[in-house]
Amino acid sequence: MSAALHFPASLQVFERGWLSANNILLTDGDEATLIDSGYFSHAGQTVELVRVGLDGRKLRRLINTHSHSDHIGGNAALQRSFGCSITIPAGMADAVANWDEDALLLRTAAQKCERFAATSLLQGGDRFVAGELEWQAIAVPGHDMDALAYYNVERRILISGDALWRDGFGILFAEVLGSGDGLGEARRTLEAIGRLAVDAVIPGHGAPFSDFDEALERAFARLRAFEDDGARMARNAIRACVTFALLDARRMSLDELPQYLAETPLYREANARFLGLGVDALADWLISDLERAGVAHREGTELVAS
Amino acid sequence: MSVASPCINICHMSPDTGWCEGCQRNIDEITRWSRASDADRHQILLAVADRRELLGLAPLAQSEGARV
Ligand SMILES: [Zn+2]
Numbered sequence: 001m002s003a004a005l006h007f008p009a010s011l012q013v014f015e016r017g018w019l020s021a022n023n024i025l026l027t028d029g030d031e032a033t034l035i036d037s038g039y040f041s042h043a044g045q046t047v048e049l050v051r052v053g054l055d056g057r058k059l060r061r062l063i064n065t066h067s068h069s070d071h072i073g074g075n076a077a078l079q080r081s082f083g084c085s086i087t088i089p090a091g092m093a094d095a096v097a098n099w100d101e102d103a104l105l106l107r108t109a110a111q112k113c114e115r116f117a118a119t120s121l122l123q124g125g126d127r128f129v130a131g132e133l134e135w136q137a138i139a140v141p142g143h144d145m146d147a148l149a150y151y152n153v154e155r156r157i158l159i160s161g162d163a164l165w166r167d168g169f170g171i172l173f174a175e176v177l178g179s180g181d182g183l184g185e186a187r188r189t190l191e192a193i194g195r196l197a198v199d200a201v202i203p204g205h206g207a208p209f210s211d212f213d214e215a216l217e218r219a220f221a222r223l224r225a226f227e228d229d230g231a232r233m234a235r236n237a238i239r240a241c242v243t244f245a246l247l248d249a250r251r252m253s254l255d256e257l258p259q260y261l262a263e264t265p266l267y268r269e270a271n272a273r274f275l276g277l278g279v280d281a282l283a284d285w286l287i288s289d290l291e292r293a294g295v296a297h298r299e300g301t302e303l304v305a306s
Numbered sequence: 307m308s309v310a311s312p313c314i315n316i317c318h319m320s321p322d323t324g325w326c327e328g329c330q331r332n333i334d335e336i337t338r339w340s341r342a343s344d345a346d347r348h349q350i351l352l353a354v355a356d357r358r359e360l361l362g363l364a365p366l367a368q369s370e371g372a373r374v
Contacts, residue, residue, distance in 0.1 A: 004308060004341050013340040017313040022340075042317040045326065045336075052337045207308065208340060247315040305315075 005200050005208045008155070010131035013202055014049045016042070019247045021071040021204040024159060025053040026131025033061045033130035034084070035150065035159060036204065037074030040112050041248060046074040047081045059084045061130075063122065065161030065204060066147035067092040067104050068170075069111040070244075076114040089137075090121040091146025105173060108265045109241050111248075122148060133157070140193065142186030143170035149193065156199040158212075163189055164201065166209045168222050171237045175226075177269045183227055190219055234274035235289075238267055242286060243295050246305045254301055258283045309347035311339060312354055312366050323357070329366065330357040 007013070014023040020038030023046060032054055038046040050059060059082035064072050066089060075086055088096055095103035099115050106113055122128070124139030135150040140163035150159040162170030163186075175182025198212040209215060226233035238261075246252060252260070258279040261267040271282055287303060290296040296303050313336075316328030324332055331339070335350045342350070355365060 004343065007341070012337070014337060015311050015313075015340040016317065017311070017315040019315040020317055038317075045317045045319055045333075048319055048333050049337050052333050207311070250316075 005210055007157070007200070007208075008131065008133070010133070012053050013208055014053065015207055016205075017247075018205055019070060019244065020046065020073070022202065023049065024202055025050060026133070027057055028130065028132055030057050031060045032057045033063060034059060034078065035063050036065055036071045036161075037062060037078050039070045039248070040073035040114055043074040043077035043114070047077055050078065050082070058082070061085050061087060063087045064089065065149065065159065066144040067095060068144060068162070069104070069106060069113045071161070071204065072116070073113050075116040079116060085119040086116060087120045087122055088118045089146045089148045090123040093118065093121055108177070110245060110260070110264045124148065135159070138193065140189045142172055142182055142189045145174055145180055145185065151196060153197070156197050157202065158193065158196060158198045158200070159202045160193070160204065162204040164193060164215060164219055165203045166201070166206050166211070166215050167218055169219055170204070171240055172226065172233065173266070176234060176237045176273070177266065178273055183223065186223055190216060190223065230274045234270040238270050238286065239289060239293075241266055242290065246290075246296055246303065251299075251302045251304045254287070254298065254303055257287070257303065261286070309344050309351070312351060314366065323361075325357055330354045330361070
């Protein structure tokens with residue numbers, strides 16, 4: 001991949017970072033559809049990016065791949081700014097309608113999101129037109145049990161959310177929390193999307209990519225490693241979620257870290273189910289691990305995002 | 307591998323400069339990044355380096371950023 005992937009002019013990708021998922025703007029004449037809205041604290045920039053991308057068109061519809069805070073965090077702000085409808089995967093309908101902060105993993109992972117109301121639902125097998133292309137919704141449970149990917153067969157484009165990245169996939173929350181068969185579902189999902197003909201993947205995070213087969217191989221390798229070693233999966237989940245929190249807050253008190261790890265359900269469960277460490281030992285491991293990875297460093301009494 | 311995005315997850319536009327407070331790209335540069343050529347991306351990164359110098363900020367590390 002020596003240059004940007006070429007997509008039709010009716011499809012724009014706004015590549016974001018790790019805190020905000022990528023946004024995909026699909027235009028049809030003077031109307032448009034957006035897929036995923038980024039994180040709550042970045043909503044101002046998301047609205048500006050969409051406004052530039054719209055270039056005078058009307059944003060009719062916002063569609064989510066799944067219900068995590070880095071994909072739905074701008075929903076409310078976008079609806080306020082553009083008056084768009086909001087379509088979500090059917091499996092998350094109740095969690096959104098009741099604003100169930102456990103089911104949405106907000107309380108579970110200590111993340112923030114502005115409440116919104118969905119106007120319609122999509123499920124696996126449903127089809128819709130956006131960006132002059134027909135998309136088929138495909139159920140991709142694993143990272144999120146209700147997640148959908150969107151696939152266009154003519155252009156062989158897969159909008160994969162966090163079910164498949166160029167290097168891996170999102171945290172298998174159900175497996176880490178003990179609430180479902182995250183590993184088994186992720187394997188079935190990778191097998192199912194592996195049967196599709198795909199020339200370009202637009203992932204939830206990272207640049208769009210074309211080396212689909214290699215990405216699948218890497219994802220299967222990671223999955224095998226998690227199947228063989230639950231502790232590795234748990235450490236990975238803790239590291240990823242704390243990194244997310246650090247990117248959001250920029251700094252955390254080192255003194256309060258053990259308590260934060262003990263009180264936040266994701267860390268508590270991951271540790272209890274797979275690691276069995278004392279909370280201070282967990283904090284010590286985490287700090288040195290994040291420092292080694294160059295994600296964070298100690299500054300006086302604080303852990304600061306690098 | 308094409309030129310990596312300079313996003314550092316501080317994604318807020320400064321009302322004073324019109325640049326992102328994290329990566330110092332303007333809104334047009336962020337919007338077009340994923341369809342920009344490598345030459346265009348290098349141009350944007352040069353502009354970013356100038357703007358950071360103007361603001362008295364250290365150069366952005368040429369890393370992939372945090373991988374979650
Ligand atoms: Zn997710």
